[in-house]
Amino acid sequence: MATSQKGRVEKLFIGGKWVPGSADGYIERRNPATEAVVGRVPRGTREDAKAALEAAAESQDAWAALPAPARAKILARTRDILEARKDELARLLSQEQGKPLHPEAIGEIEGTIEHFDYFAGYGRRMEGTVVPSDYPDRTVLMLRLPVGVVAALTPWNFPAAMVARKLCPSLVAGNTVVLKPSSATPLIAYEIVRALEKAGLPRGVVNLVTGPGEEVGDELVRNPLSNLITITGSTEAGKKVMEAASAHVKRLVLELGGKAPFIVWKDADLDQAVRAAVFARFWNAGQTCINSERTYVHEDVYEAFTRKYTQAVKALRLGDPLAEGTDIGPLVSPDQREKTEAAVQEAVHQGAKVLAGGSRPPAFKKGYYYEPTVLGDVEQGWDIVQDEVFGPVSPLLSFRDFDEAIRYANDSRYGLASYLFTKDAGVAMRAAHAIKFGETYINQTGPELLQGYHTGWRESGLGGEGSRYGAEGYTQIKTVYWNYSGDLQVDYLFPYGSKAGRSGA
Numbered sequence: 001m002a003t004s005q006k007g008r009v010e011k012l013f014i015g016g017k018w019v020p021g022s023a024d025g026y027i028e029r030r031n032p033a034t035e036a037v038v039g040r041v042p043r044g045t046r047e048d049a050k051a052a053l054e055a056a057a058e059s060q061d062a063w064a065a066l067p068a069p070a071r072a073k074i075l076a077r078t079r080d081i082l083e084a085r086k087d088e089l090a091r092l093l094s095q096e097q098g099k100p101l102h103p104e105a106i107g108e109i110e111g112t113i114e115h116f117d118y119f120a121g122y123g124r125r126m127e128g129t130v131v132p133s134d135y136p137d138r139t140v141l142m143l144r145l146p147v148g149v150v151a152a153l154t155p156w157n158f159p160a161a162m163v164a165r166k167l168c169p170s171l172v173a174g175n176t177v178v179l180k181p182s183s184a185t186p187l188i189a190y191e192i193v194r195a196l197e198k199a200g201l202p203r204g205v206v207n208l209v210t211g212p213g214e215e216v217g218d219e220l221v222r223n224p225l226s227n228l229i230t231i232t233g234s235t236e237a238g239k240k241v242m243e244a245a246s247a248h249v250k251r252l253v254l255e256l257g258g259k260a261p262f263i264v265w266k267d268a269d270l271d272q273a274v275r276a277a278v279f280a281r282f283w284n285a286g287q288t289c290i291n292s293e294r295t296y297v298h299e300d301v302y303e304a305f306t307r308k309y310t311q312a313v314k315a316l317r318l319g320d321p322l323a324e325g326t327d328i329g330p331l332v333s334p335d336q337r338e339k340t341e342a343a344v345q346e347a348v349h350q351g352a353k354v355l356a357g358g359s360r361p362p363a364f365k366k367g368y369y370y371e372p373t374v375l376g377d378v379e380q381g382w383d384i385v386q387d388e389v390f391g392p393v394s395p396l397l398s399f400r401d402f403d404e405a406i407r408y409a410n411d412s413r414y415g416l417a418s419y420l421f422t423k424d425a426g427v428a429m430r431a432a433h434a435i436k437f438g439e440t441y442i443n444q445t446g447p448e449l450l451q452g453y454h455t456g457w458r459e460s461g462l463g464g465e466g467s468r469y470g471a472e473g474y475t476q477i478k479t480v481y482w483n484y485s486g487d488l489q490v491d492y493l494f495p496y497g498s499k500a501g502r503s504g505a
């Protein structure tokens with residue numbers, strides 16, 4: 001990496017070498033708080049993507065041949081390298097993405113390190129299965145094997161944690177990787193790849209290319225050399241990836257958009273529910289896939305909740321992400337701010353009442369800031385309740401009873417995270433079964449990144465990450481039928497080894 005007056009200048013990482021992009025262009029990254037340039041990365045091309053895939057494919061067999069515990073040791077060393085640079089990395093993350101340094105950027109880097117820690121342990125737990133055969137002296141082994149070359153496409157909202165979420169399970173499983181981070185926040189991914197390089201990762205096992213999703217990402221998805229595509233991003237991009245990957249029927253892990261409902265039952269501790277609802281909505285300036293995007297409050301407590309919630313949102317401190325005490329930083333880009341603004345304007349036009357925020361803060365001359373906003377008098381069918389906003393805007397709605405709350409929550413094409421606050425265990429358990437989302441947080445906020453399976457239902461995705469289920473998504477099962485009797489019988493094994501089948505042969 002070189003540095004200039006215009007921040008750091010990066011290259012591509014292909015086959016263990018830092019190389020310039022095949023074209024001259026660069027993508028510039030600006031700090032969303034100050035609008036100053038933080039760094040530049042090559043505007044990669046399809047040729048660069050192909051070269052990276054070739055390097056990954058060449059390294060595949062040797063990497064897969066290394067025992068999983070040996071692969072895991074490299075993850076453990078990477079964890080230690082990242083840990084030693086934690087504060088510096090959090091600063092870079094905050095500067096390129098805009099999230100407050102304390103506690104959010106530090107927290108994300110810690111979460112990133114935890115991924116390396118968890119999957120380093122996984123190296124000794126890559127378990128297959130042995131099941132009994134129908135016959136004596138035979139066995140059936142189900143081996144967990146690598147899938148091959150993984151194309152990993154990551155978003156801008158958690159540019160460090162999402163990279164770790166894809167690299168760690170891929171590597172421990174014995175896959176090689178071509179990583180393409182979001183062009184909006186590519187810099188922190190470089191630091192994770194450098195840590196892997198320093199930890200002794202063999203050449204070509206991880207490759208890094210930057211560039212537009214529609215070009216570099218598309219080549220990684222379509223090219224026959226990639227075997228598994230894992231993307232965390234918008235539902236729109238996920239659909240395109242799914243379509244492009246279908247030509248070669250590739251394995252897919254799709255972590256897509258969300259529209260989490262946050263339900264406050266009438267018996268909830270309102271102060272706690274308010275604290276949690278504020279965090280769940282405004283954390284990362286509303287740019288988190290599990291952010292609560294619509295809050296449903298029982299009509300008996302709607303007024304009291306709304307009053308406390310609005311007060312708490314007005315007290316949030318918008319400011320410089322590097323300064324102590326800042327609760328909310330800017331949005332990641334001008335586009336994201338305009339999208340948020342347009343969603344609010346449309347809702348207001350439809351009749352929503354602005355209870356807090358509702359515009360750009362006049363005090364900020366630079367940066368892509370938007371006030372934390374609360375909207376009342378909102379209706380279920382409006383776009384603000386149906387479409388992912390991904391900004392600091394909170395529509396509030398009331399409900400009459402349990403069935404209505406569940407109906408509103410499930411009335412969505414998304415199905416990722418959901419929240420419920422209640423003291424009634426019966427309500428909680430019934431809701432846990434009735435809310436058709438991949439995860440429900442009861443009387444708490446998220447995320448819990450590793451032990452649970454993070455999976456989106458409906459248009460929120462396919463497959464998932466975290467836990468053994470997520471890890472297994474980066475492997476494929478090979479079944480071995482093994483006769484060790486020493487007596488070769490050429491049996492007719494249909495129907496499924498029944499006596500009738502055998503004697504009929």
Ligand code: NAD
Pocket residue numbers: 153154155156157158180181182183211212213214216217218221231232233234235236237238240241254255256257258288289388390416454456460461
């Ligand atoms: P995005 O869809 O614009 O991009 C994600 C990545 O995919 C980027 O690297 C991009 O360059 C690449 N890409 C885009 N189009 C592509 C294509 N046609 N072919 C190949 N690659 C392509 O997403 P974003 O704006 O960076 O991130 C925000 C979105 O991510 C939100 O919708 C959010 O809900 C979602 N998200 C989901 C999760 C989850 O776990 N489900 C987590 C974080 C973010």
